[in-house]
Amino acid sequence: MDEPATGPGASRAGVARAGADAAARPGPVRGSRPTLAAVARAAGVAPSTASLAFSGSGPVSEEARARVLAAAAELGYGGPDPRARSLRRGRSGVIGVVMDERLSDAFRDPVNVLTLDGIAEVAGAAGASLLLVRSPLDDERGAVPLVDAPMDAVVLVGCNVRIDPAVAVLRRRQIPVVAIEADDIEGAVPIQLDNREASRRAAAFLRDLGHEAVTIVSLPLDRSHRRGPIDTARETEGIAFTSLERLRGVRGVYPDAVAIETGGSSVEEGRIAGTALFAPDGPRPTAVIAQSDVLAVGVISAALDAGLRVPEDVSVVGFDGITVDDSLFHRTRIRQLTTLVQPFVQKGQAAARAALAMLEGAAPQPAAFRSELRIGDTTGPPRA
DSSP, X not given: OOOOOOSHHHHHHHHHHHHHHHHHSOXXXXXXXXXXXXXXXXXXXXXXXXXXXXXXXXXXXXXXXHHHHHHHHHHTOOSOOHHHHHHHHTXXXXXXXXXXXXXXXXXXXXXXXXXXXXXXXXXXXXXXEEEEEOOGGGOTTSSHHHXXXXXXXXXXXXXXXXXXXXXXXXXXXXXXXXXXXXXXXXXXXXXXXXXXXHHHHHHHHHHHHTOOOEEEEEOOSSTTOOOEEOOHXXXXXXXXXXXXXXXXXXXXXXXXXXXXXXXXXXXXXXXXXXXXXXXXXXXXXXXXXXXXXXXXXHHHHHHHHXXXXXXXXXXXXXEEOOOOOGGGGTTSSOXXXXXXXXXXXXXXXXXXXXXXXXXXXXXXXXXXXXXXXXXXXXXXXXXX
């Protein structure tokens, strides 16, 4: 039998053999992510079998699957690296959603949340994830969040002309764009709502009841979120597409209607506007058309605080058709707003379907939705 070698050279050879033996044994390298190949070696199966065991999409015996999962648990392997999968497919598997408000404001509006639910429902069923991208308003550098975010497609929610530079960035990246309730954006698939026509129908309903003194409580016309009367100059410089379309719809029936701009879509903003409208020393409208349901609730609250009855003294119409907390009407017999009910979830679903179609190379389908006037307890004829 050979004698074991001695001396410095032998020591170096022993270390080399030990290193080779360690490399041959399966197991994670300290500080590195375990690989699927290492799991396959430990389980004694081919890498393709290990891959199928994780995906659940192929004919793998339960015994082999159990070995693969046990080896993965021992090695600390959590599954295929999504980054590697994205590189192979040439996609991130992500749809970006951009809202034309700061996210802290956007999620106070239930309509945005419900629209996002519709997007997430369709995207999730297709295996896509959503990425909420900060609005360009949130970054002094403008469209920077859109420059390198990993996205396959983008859905713009309620965006206006100010987002044109951001859309240009997306075009350069060749990322498909879908626009929900936006002015015409070149290259973007439109998902529209009949904001102008719906508001005209609400105004015509009040006109048929006999109302002449009608005031509009408007959503913001731009990012300044200023409050106060809307004169011709202010309306002309406004850029918020949805707000302007709803304003123009009412103007088609009441050309000279007073309009009050609010700082956002919230009950408190509606209350602030209503407090000014129902001041004891000024003319009071017999009807108010609010551009969102939460604004309408605030207007009603201000009317009650001013000693007015709804709808006997003032009628109020909202827009959206959201579920309103009954406790907000605890001082009245009101159980349901008169409002324009819009299909917010369906809008989101249509946007996601259009985005996914473009990713598959199919022709995306634009969509246009109609709001329905629902007569509730907050409107009636003006008091004689």
